[in-house]
Amino acid sequence: MRIVVITDVHANLPALKAALESIRAEGYDALFHTGDAIGIGPHPAECLDLLLNTPNIRFVIGNHEAYFINDLPVPTPTWMSEGEVQHQHWTHSRLDPQLRLVLGEWPYVLDDDFDGVRTAFVHYGLDQSGQEFQPFVKDAQATDLERMFSAQDVTLLFYGHNHHKSDVMGRARYVNPGSLGYYSQAIARYCVVEFQRGQYTVDHRQVPYDDTELFGAFEQWEVPERAFIYRAFFGGRSRAEKGGDV
Numbered sequence: 001m002r003i004v005v006i007t008d009v010h011a012n013l014p015a016l017k018a019a020l021e022s023i024r025a026e027g028y029d030a031l032f033h034t035g036d037a038i039g040i041g042p043h044p045a046e047c048l049d050l051l052l053n054t055p056n057i058r059f060v061i062g063n064h065e066a067y068f069i070n071d072l073p074v075p076t077p078t079w080m081s082e083g084e085v086q087h088q089h090w091t092h093s094r095l096d097p098q099l100r101l102v103l104g105e106w107p108y109v110l111d112d113d114f115d116g117v118r119t120a121f122v123h124y125g126l127d128q129s130g131q132e133f134q135p136f137v138k139d140a141q142a143t144d145l146e147r148m149f150s151a152q153d154v155t156l157l158f159y160g161h162n163h164h165k166s167d168v169m170g171r172a173r174y175v176n177p178g179s180l181g182y183y184s185q186a187i188a189r190y191c192v193v194e195f196q197r198g199q200y201t202v203d204h205r206q207v208p209y210d211d212t213e214l215f216g217a218f219e220q221w222e223v224p225e226r227a228f229i230y231r232a233f234f235g236g237r238s239r240a241e242k243g244g245d246v
Contacts, residue, residue, distance in 0.1 A: 001114045001195040002027065005121070005177050007034040007160030008062070009051070010233075011041030011091070012181030013217075015188040016050060018209035019180055023190065028056070032110070034160040035062020035123030038091055040229055041181055042217035045094050052102070059106045062123040062160065063133055068092055069104045086224040111154070116198035118154040124161035125149055136162065142170030149174065156200065158191070163233070165189060165204065175202055184235025186211040211237070 004023050009016050023031065037051055037059070038044040051057060061069070067088055076085060108130055110121040125134035125148030137144045145168055149157055156173050165178030178189040192203045215238055218226045230238040 001029055003030045003032060003114065003193045003195075004028045005032045005034065005158045005175070005191040005193065006180045007123075007158070007177050008036045008163055008179035008181060009033065009041075009047055010036055010064070010179065010181035011038050011044040011047050012188075012214060013041075013043035013046045013050070014209045014211060014214050015181050015186075016047055018207050019188040019190055020050070020054065022205070022207045026192070028192075031057040032121050032158065033057065033059050034121050034158055035060050036064045036160060037062070038068060038095070039064030039088070040233060042214065042221055042223050044091050045096070048095070048099060058110060058121075059103075060110055060121050060123055061103070061106045061108050064088075064091075065103050065106065066131075068095065069100050083225040083228065090224050109152070111152070114193075114195040114200070117156055117195050117200050119156045119158070120149075120152040120154045121158050122149070122152070124159055126151070133161070138162075140166070140168070142168050142174075145174040146170045146172075156193075156202075167202065167204070173202075177204065182233040184237070186237075 006019060031054060033051060037047055072085060072088055108122065108126060112119050123133065126132065127134055134148055137148065140148070154172050158175050160176060160179070162176060163179035163182050164176070166176040168174045175191060177191040180188045180190060183189065186209050187206045188209055189204070189206045192205055194201050230236060
C-alpha cells in the first residue's frame with residue numbers, strides 16, 4: 001500500500017501542479033490532503049478544481065476551509081487583522097458558493113488502517129467540540145503533540161497548519177510534510193508512505209517549481225495583504241526579484 005500526504009496547498013497552483021506531476025509519475029494508491037487547500041494564495045478556485053478532479057484523493061477540513069464553509073467568526077477575533085478579513089473575503093469571492101456544500105462534506109479527522117498500521121489525518125489539534133482548532137503551538141515537541149492529538153489512538157498521524165516540516169516520535173509518530181504551497185524557496189513538499197505487513201516507511205519529498213506565474217497572479221489580481229504574505233510565507237521572495245514591481 002502506497003499513499004501520499006500533502007498539506008497546506010494554500011492556493012499555490014504552480015506548486016500544486018509540480019507536486020502532482022511528480023506524484024502521478026511515481027504512482028500511488030491513495031492521496032490525502034490535510035487541510036488548507038485555499039487561503040493566502042492567488043489560485044483558490046483553480047487549486048480546488050485540480051484537487052477535486054485528482055483520482056483517489058481524500059480531504060480533511062483546515063481552518064481556511066472552515067472560514068469558507070461557515071463564514072468568518074463573529075465577532076472578529078482579536079488575532080484576525082482587518083487585512084486578513086479582507087483577504088478571506090477576496091478568497092471566498094473567487095469560489096463558487098456551491099463549493100460550500102462540497103467542502104462541507106469533508107471530515108475534520110480521517111482514520112484508516114493500512115496493513116495493520118492505524119493512521120489518522122487531521123489538520124491540527126481539535127478542541128472538545130471536534131470542530132474548532134486548538135491554539136497554535138510553535139516548535140511543538142512530542143509532549144505537545146501527544147496532548148494536542150490525545151483523542152487519536154493511532155500509530156501514525158499526519159497533520160499540517162504549521163507550515164514547517166516536522167517528524168516527531170512520541171506515543172505515536174507525528175508527521176507534518178510541511179506546507180506544499182508556502183516555503184522560503186520555490187519547492188513543493190509532500191510525503192510518500194509505504195505500508196507492508198504491519199510496517200511502514202515515511203519518505204519526505206520535495207520538487208522545485210517556477211514561481212513567476214504565482215507572483216504575477218498576486219499582482220494581477222491585487223490580492224489583499226500580498227506584501228505581508230510575501231514576507232511571512234515566502235521568506236521575502238516576490239516578483240521584484242524577477243524584474244517586476246511589488
